[in-house]
Amino acid sequence: MTTFADLNLHERLTRALGELEITTPTPVQASAIPEALAGHDLRVVARTGSGKTAAFMLPMLHQLLQHSRPRTDTRALILLPTRELAQQTLKQVEALGRYTFIKAELVTGGEDFKVQAAKMRKNPEILIGTPGRLIEHLEAGNLRLQDLEMLVLDESDRMLDMGFSDDVLRLAAECRAERQTLLFSATSGGNAMEKMVASTLREPKSLMLDSVRDLNESVVQQVITADDVKHKERLVQWLLANETYDKAVVFTNTREQADRMGGVLVASNLKVFVLHGEKDQKDRKLAMDRLKAGAVKVLVATDVAARGIHVDGLDLVINFDMPRSGDEYVHRIGRTGRVGGAGTAISLIAAHEWNLMAGIQRYLRQNFEYRLIEALKGNFLGPKNLKSNGKAAGSKKKKMKKKEDAKKGKKPARKKPVAKKNSRTNKPAVPDTNSGFATVKKRKNPGSID
Incomplete structure (x- = not known):
């Protein structure tokens, strides 16, 4: 399949694609859409930014158009991990379904519960939401899934990471057994994913299009060493002032650091927004x-935004803190270079993050480009000695023992002072026969005096 015209999609969808100037499907779309139109359950693994949303949205809209059922409850449910991703999915539904009469509603946290319930009573064909809020509506009796024809689990690996496994399985159990289920993820997900697949899909076809290691080749990945937090803040300021970019995201590992970084950049007269879970x-x-x-x-953000941002023109990602895993690194830098576009990802590495960075390089089987900014050259330029795996060389046994002792509350053992050799102290003690008084030493007879 080389064009969307080869799929024989409904003419209203074809018209919308033409107006959006979308003619050639991405690899994930070319593989998944025909199988979904044939009615198969699918498990699809494809990298971030590969066009997965249209891969499930087009067959969903096509089937809803082909079989009109005006008096039924919700016919399709799309589960996503974050509000931002749900909002963007709704916009794509509206764009692709602009010439249809199909209605879609958003059900996420942070919005008025009663207003959402009123919208659900109108039986929209498609519901798009996050698991937590949908469970609340289910328990309140507002969510009816007995007529559901298609269930989509998008970013399913992220939902597992965020602890939504039980909620997803419960919602799937409420759906009609004869439904079609499409599961999309950027990583394989391990044993937890296998459990979800076994519980929600029926004889699925697996489309493993990308590994998490298959990053967009057009994204330049760089590493800059830093001494401490303040040094990193100066580096971020310099990069945002000197790099060529349209839009940028700075990722931190904590909410506190995100707020702090946002304040630093605002003080530099930059227009900045901070995004994290407490907002x-x-x-x-x-x-x-x-x-x-x-x-x-x-935008300064924590990982809450790593899976929920799809912004055109976002071409610079800065990792203020190195992400904690290779998967998170992929999802962060996946915000740039989407659908084949170019971009730059720069990670700032302090001494304590070196081994983490080396592990991510090894996991991805890629080498990052090392960069030095002369104007802000620091003291830490990397470990003096490296192991074959790229990590800093050091005594692992000593470090582990120190950690164990610290957990047990033990203080480091002090070395005993070495006693000086003294012939007097080495002699056995003489029994005290004078009740503590000094013993008068008798002089030897010198002999007769001539």
Whole structure:
């Protein structure tokens, strides 16, 4: 299949694709759409930014158009891990279904519960939501899934990471048994994913299009060493002032650091929004809207945004903190270079993050490009000695023993002072026969005096 015209999609979908100037499917779309149209359950592994949303959205809309059922409850349910991703999926449904009468509603946390319940009572054909809020509506009796024809689990590996496994399985159990289920992820997901696949899919076809290691070749990956947090902050300021980019995201590992970094950049007269889990829905929506509109060029975010951002023109990602795993690294830098576009990903590495960075390189089987900014050259330029795996050379046994002793509350053992050899002290003690008084030493007879 070389064009969407080869799929014989409904003419209203073809018209929408033409207006959006989308003619050639991506590899994941070319593989998944025909199988989904044939009615198969699918398990699809494809890298971030490969066009997975249209891969399930087009067959969903096509089947809803082909078989009109006006008096039924919700016919399709799309589960996603974050509000931002759910909002973006709704916009894509509206764009692809612009010439249809299909209605879709969003059900996520942070919005008025009663308003959502009222919208659900109108029986929209498609519901798009996050597991936690959907479970709340299920328990309140607002969610009816007995007529469901298609269930989509998008970013399913991320839902597992966020602890939504039980909620997803419960929602799937409420759906009609004869439904079609499509599961999409960027990673294989391990044993937890296998359990989810076995519980929700029936004789699925597996499409393993990409490994997590298959990153977009057009994304330049760089590493810059840093001494400490303040040095990193100066590096971020320099990069945002000197790099060529349209929009940028700075990722941190903690909410506190995100807020701090946002304040530093605002003090540099940059228009910045901060996005993390403690921000309410109104602030999060405003941040995404401003970024997409171009009113703000820089977003500082924690990993809550790593799976939920799809912004055109986002071509620079800065890892202020190195992500904790190779999968998270992939999802972060996947915000740039989407659908074949170019981009740059720069990671700032302090001494304590070197081994983590080396492990991620090894996991991805890639070598990052090392970069030095002369104007902000620090003291730490990398370990003096490296192991064959790229990690810093050192005594692992000593480090492990120190950690174990620290956990047990033991203090480091002090070396005993070495006693000086003394012939007097080495002699056995003489029994005290004078009740503590000094013994008068008798002089030897010198002999007769001539």
